[in-house]
Amino acid sequence: QKEVEQNSGPLSVPEGAIASLNCTYSDRGSQSFFWYRQYSGKSPELIMSIYSNGDKEDGRFTAQLNKASQYVSLLIRDSQPSDSATYLCAVKADRGSTLGRLYFGRGTQLTVWP
């Protein structure tokens, strides 16, 4: 059973601060990693994908991947109240009989207060 663990929330930061969201995964062979944002009552919305070790930046969002440590993170710079949501870490099964499915963590609830 592939496990995806996210830092327990909720996480609360002031507007303008950096929010840091963390995720670890159990399958060392995983190659594809995703961060989804989910507003209350809505479906997950893709924010970032990352496949290689290092950092990947997209606007205020930076995803970081360390395959040796089986660790992936998401940094949100200049946090805004509109960033308040649950952030889901997902790892894609890249091989074997489960090829293609996503394994999700439980999510970290982020609140950005004005």
Add this chain to the structure above:
Amino acid sequence: DTGVSQNPRHKITKRGQNVTFRCDPISEHNRLYWYRQTLGQGPEFLTYFQNEAQLEKSRLLSDRFSAERPKGSFSTLEIQRTEQGDSAMYLCASSSPVDTQYFGPGTRLTVL
């Protein structure tokens, strides 16, 4: 590109009834996935299709659940003899073989 669509968006049913949900994927995507999400949890995989072939089913998918994708386009998920434990958000996602998965708005099922 109209995105992934799902119908109905909400369904309330009584225990023991059958329900059917529909998912229309992004038109050029040949892979279609079903997930289920309960409150406070991440989505859990149920099943997926490549074109019309159902390639994998989770152990979560009991024999009361069946999914089809008859012509490799839209898909349906049927739950027979619903139970209160089936209450959840049912999410559909689609992708091309090497692309990321994009989710539809979901169908929220409430079983009374």
